[in-house]
Amino acid sequence: MSRVSLILALCGIAFMQFKKSNPVLFARQKSREPRDAANLITREKPNKILKDILLHYRSVLGEDYDPHYNHCLRVLNFSKYFFDKYTTDRKERDSTTSSRRRIMDIMAFAIAYHDIALWTDGELSYLEPSVAVMERDLRENQSIRGLFRPPLTTEEKLVAREIIMQHHKISPFAVSKADSNVPMGIEGEQMVNAVRKGDWVDATMGIVKHGISADILEAAYAEIPEAGFHYMLLGMGSRLSPDSIIGQLKVLKILKL
Ligand SMILES: *[C@@H]1O[C@H](CO)[C@@H](O)[C@H](O)[C@H]1NC(C)=O
Numbered sequence: 001m002s003r004v005s006l007i008l009a010l011c012g013i014a015f016m017q018f019k020k021s022n023p024v025l026f027a028r029q030k031s032r033e034p035r036d037a038a039n040l041i042t043r044e045k046p047n048k049i050l051k052d053i054l055l056h057y058r059s060v061l062g063e064d065y066d067p068h069y070n071h072c073l074r075v076l077n078f079s080k081y082f083f084d085k086y087t088t089d090r091k092e093r094d095s096t097t098s099s100r101r102r103i104m105d106i107m108a109f110a111i112a113y114h115d116i117a118l119w120t121d122g123e124l125s126y127l128e129p130s131v132a133v134m135e136r137d138l139r140e141n142q143s144i145r146g147l148f149r150p151p152l153t154t155e156e157k158l159v160a161r162e163i164i165m166q167h168h169k170i171s172p173f174a175v176s177k178a179d180s181n182v183p184m185g186i187e188g189e190q191m192v193n194a195v196r197k198g199d200w201v202d203a204t205m206g207i208v209k210h211g212i213s214a215d216i217l218e219a220a221y222a223e224i225p226e227a228g229f230h231y232m233l234l235g236m237g238s239r240l241s242p243d244s245i246i247g248q249l250k251v252l253k254i255l256k257l
């Protein structure tokens, strides 16, 4: 074999591997019976907090409501997977169900707000503004505050804030050991990182995997359809900043190393 055909063959193999491990990207989705129906987060059995907050913003989201809602559902689904993985890795699966539900709810709460300023503020650099919307709702809206009983603690609010602030971070998030002002334990860090990974997986349709299997990815997209989310995302720059490329580049500010 000549060197060129060897290289071509290797490229071919690499591409087949890429295709095989990216079923969603290549629109190869089987419909399947979900295995663990009790554990499913679906449109029919969603997390209540996520649902209530997105309903609150339904008219602001307009026609993006469906694609955005499905994105949030998938991110929550992947976040739950990554969080569970941390706890099994720590061999600490014995946390009680109520604290696990609380953790899911806090992740769901932050996920409901993680991109919200794109719509509420029309802001391409939307991390801080999204946190501001969340904090304003907690301050000013009794029925949103009341979604948590007991109410969110200071530490839990900080975790929700960091989930939003760090969700485009490329490397793992860690509270600096030197900063004893930050009352966030290992569990808080893991919640931030679980959602960070979950959003990367969904925003890239699984090109960035963080170790999630093609099977899980495929199951999630079969259960919770893509619904035009990625086209919407690609169109956001020109929609929110139609006259200015520089304005569109503001979106780069959301990335953190
Ligand atoms: C708080 O949110 C609820 C639920 O969406 C809404 O019905 C209510 O009008 C809001 N209250 C205020 C004061 O904004």
Ligand SMILES: *[C@@H]1O[C@H](CO)[C@@H](O)[C@H](O)[C@H]1NC(C)=O
Pocket: 034, 035, 036, 039, 040, 041, 077, 078, 080, 081, 219, 220, 221, 223, 224
């Ligand atoms: C995520 O969704 C898929 C497909 O519905 C499901 O099989 C899986 O159990 C869900 N994962 C979690 C952790 O809820």
